[in-house]
Amino acid sequence: MDKTKKLTLTALIAAITTVSSSLIYIPVGFAKIFPIQHFANVLSAVLLGPWYAVFQAVISSTLRNMLGTGSIFAYPGSMIGAFLAAILYTKTKKLTFAAIGEVIGTGILGAMATYPISILLLGQEATLFGFIPAFMISSFTGALMGYGLLKILVRNKAIGGMLDENSTYNRGL
Secondary structure: OOOHHHHHHHHHHHHHHHHHHHOOEEEEEEEEEHHHHHHHHHHHHHHOOHHHHHHHHHHHHHHHHHOOOOOEEEHHHHHHHHHHHHHHHHHHHOOHHHHHHHHHHHHHHHHHHHHHHHHHHHOOOOOOOOOOHHHHHHHHHHHHHHHHHHHHEEEEEEEEOOOOOOOOOOOOO
């Protein structure tokens, strides 16, 4: 897929993610849990690769913050999750590892990365592992949705040409 198509798909996924943020979110304390972002991260990771997935996460997080439908905690969670999902998919070419990468990247690493933001920037009291349960639920739900959609699309051969060019799905294996 050429760069123009990748940029267009990145922008499209970010736009859909941003628009749907006003419809589907779960408030937990002073964070907003948003499973659609994790769904988008898995799709971006598999269809576009690591850098476009991270770019999509940054665009979505920025737009959601500007519109008041997101929180500053969206940045570390979504960026780390998208990157890890894309790296694991790139290395293994397995959709399962993309979903696992999103859950570990956002649910554990991203949740832990929000701790310094909470303490230093917002002055909120928080524990190092306090965000993990909420982030895990959100990332697991979104990653499962993304995994399910991709499995259906791959099984029906609807996105064969859009998967990474080196994917086993494109080599007929």
